Amino acid sequence: MRFSDLAGRRVVVWGHGREGRSVAEHLRSLGIPFEVVVPDEVGGEDSSVTYGSDAVAALMTADVAIKSPGIPVVSDLYRLLRDRGTAITSLTDLWMSSNAARTVAVTGSKGKSTTAALLDHVLAATGRHSSLRGNIGVSVLEETDPPADVVVMELSSYQAQSLTVSPRILVVTSLFPEHLTWHGSEEAYYRDKLNAAAHGPDVVIAPYDDERVLTWLHEVAPEVDVLTTGSATVRVDDAGGLVWVDGTRLSVDELPLVGRHQAGNAALAAVAAGRLGVPPVEAAAAIRTFLALPHRMERIPSGDGRTWIDDSLATAPEAVVASLGSLPIGDVAVLVGGADRGLDFGPLTAHLAVNPHVNALLLGPCGRRIHAETGLGTTFDSFAEATAWAGSPANPARTVLLSPGAPSFDEFTDYEERSRAFRAAAAAAR
Numbered sequence: 001m002r003f004s005d006l007a008g009r010r011v012v013v014w015g016h017g018r019e020g021r022s023v024a025e026h027l028r029s030l031g032i033p034f035e036v037v038v039p040d041e042v043g044g045e046d047s048s049v050t051y052g053s054d055a056v057a058a059l060m061t062a063d064v065a066i067k068s069p070g071i072p073v074v075s076d077l078y079r080l081l082r083d084r085g086t087a088i089t090s091l092t093d094l095w096m097s098s099n100a101a102r103t104v105a106v107t108g109s110k111g112k113s114t115t116a117a118l119l120d121h122v123l124a125a126t127g128r129h130s131s132l133r134g135n136i137g138v139s140v141l142e143e144t145d146p147p148a149d150v151v152v153m154e155l156s157s158y159q160a161q162s163l164t165v166s167p168r169i170l171v172v173t174s175l176f177p178e179h180l181t182w183h184g185s186e187e188a189y190y191r192d193k194l195n196a197a198a199h200g201p202d203v204v205i206a207p208y209d210d211e212r213v214l215t216w217l218h219e220v221a222p223e224v225d226v227l228t229t230g231s232a233t234v235r236v237d238d239a240g241g242l243v244w245v246d247g248t249r250l251s252v253d254e255l256p257l258v259g260r261h262q263a264g265n266a267a268l269a270a271v272a273a274g275r276l277g278v279p280p281v282e283a284a285a286a287i288r289t290f291l292a293l294p295h296r297m298e299r300i301p302s303g304d305g306r307t308w309i310d311d312s313l314a315t316a317p318e319a320v321v322a323s324l325g326s327l328p329i330g331d332v333a334v335l336v337g338g339a340d341r342g343l344d345f346g347p348l349t350a351h352l353a354v355n356p357h358v359n360a361l362l363l364g365p366c367g368r369r370i371h372a373e374t375g376l377g378t379t380f381d382s383f384a385e386a387t388a389w390a391g392s393p394a395n396p397a398r399t400v401l402l403s404p405g406a407p408s409f410d411e412f413t414d415y416e417e418r419s420r421a422f423r424a425a426a427a428a429a430r
Contacts, residue, residue, distance in 0.1 A: 001089045002097045015068025022139045023091045069158035072182040090162035095140040107155040108173030110319045111265040116154040119269040125286035161192035166201040175212045176318035190216045197221040229267040236263045248280035256290050258297040259326025304429035311403040312419040317348040320405040331397035333359045337367025338406035349374045361386045364410035391429025
């Protein structure tokens with residue numbers, strides 16, 4: 001469904017967050033009548049928004065509901081509208097339906113922000129007119145002047161679920177359980193995430209060694225053309241550098257990203273850049289100048305001579321394993337835990353059990369559950385207590401890693417506040 005298809009229909013914008021407001025502003029500019037509703041609030045201060053039961057009534061009479069990403073597909077109201085035959089769409093689908101031919105979307109459970117930002121950087125550095133948008137924080141409606149030839153879009157599972165058309169190129173970085181309360185189950189999460197591959201992309205680019213990604217791509221989109229990293233395109237060598245099929249190389253010391261999994265993300269971006277016509281030697285030169293994104297294996301200043309690394313955006317157990325596996329062998333103190341979403345921490349606890357040089361400093365309800373179930377690690381009453389110990393002489397490790405595998409909401413408003421507390425502790429350590 002395109003924006004042009006909304007004319008003459010009763011349109012309701014469902015949600016009034018950042019994306020809902022962006023949709024409303026765009027509809028207003030197009031002269032398309034609409035109503036903004038927020039059903040789960042009994043009232044609000046914005047007179048342009050309908051709240052509570054009146055909002056539900058408006059949705060019941062809508063021809064089209066433009067849903068915000070935060071509204072879960074397992075909600076009773078979503079199911080009711082779907083069963084009634086209401087057309088439910090999203091800003092992402094409305095935009096993609098008219099812009100798929102110039103879009104490279106990047107999705108995955110971990111690595112999508114870095115991969116998308118790196119691809120956009122390579123394209124811009126090699127003279128292509130690209131624009132980075134989507135889940136990374138820039139609305140797809142924020143057009144450049146002149147319009148970008150290529151839009152690199154970070155695509156969340158929430159956004160991918162609503163798509164009825166695929167981007168020209170889709171990059172999938174990884175798959176492991178996330179956001180299960182929104183999607184309803186692990187299987188539903190994988191299907192919703194890879195729905196972006198189900199509507200005829202030119203190609204899907206994926207890691208050659210990620211069996212879960214490759215298996216689910218075949219399940220969701222059996223006819224899709226899959227191009228993988230590896231010896232036929234771009235591979236990660238034994239040392240953690242990049243090697244193109246023509247012999248172009250970037251050593252691990254030349255990569256501006258920490259860890260083998262980040263080198264894998266760079267390989268995905270390089271394959272996508274090659275698909276868009278960027279020669280290997282140009283891509284390699286551009287990758288050298290990329291600045292790593294904050295909170296993703298980011299080395300930060302410290303006062304105690306240790307290496308402190310902020311990986312606050314690692315909010316799934318598998319992400320923590322990948323981050324730990326990317327570090328050189330040596331004693332590591334890793335801060336793990338926070339709010340408990342009920343995820344299976346088996347992959348992480350199995351890693352900890354066979355790596356005694358890693359000391360898990362366990363936090364919050366999630367950390368207490370890990371300790372109760374396995375006996376591994378040391379529990380702390382607060383984030384401040386754990387970071388104070390990490391920066392003290394009692395900690396034998398020379399590396400302190402914040403890679404929580406869980407949300408921050410038990411102590412903090414968001415991951416950024418947690419990161420600020422970590423950085424303050426690193427600076428104060430002596």
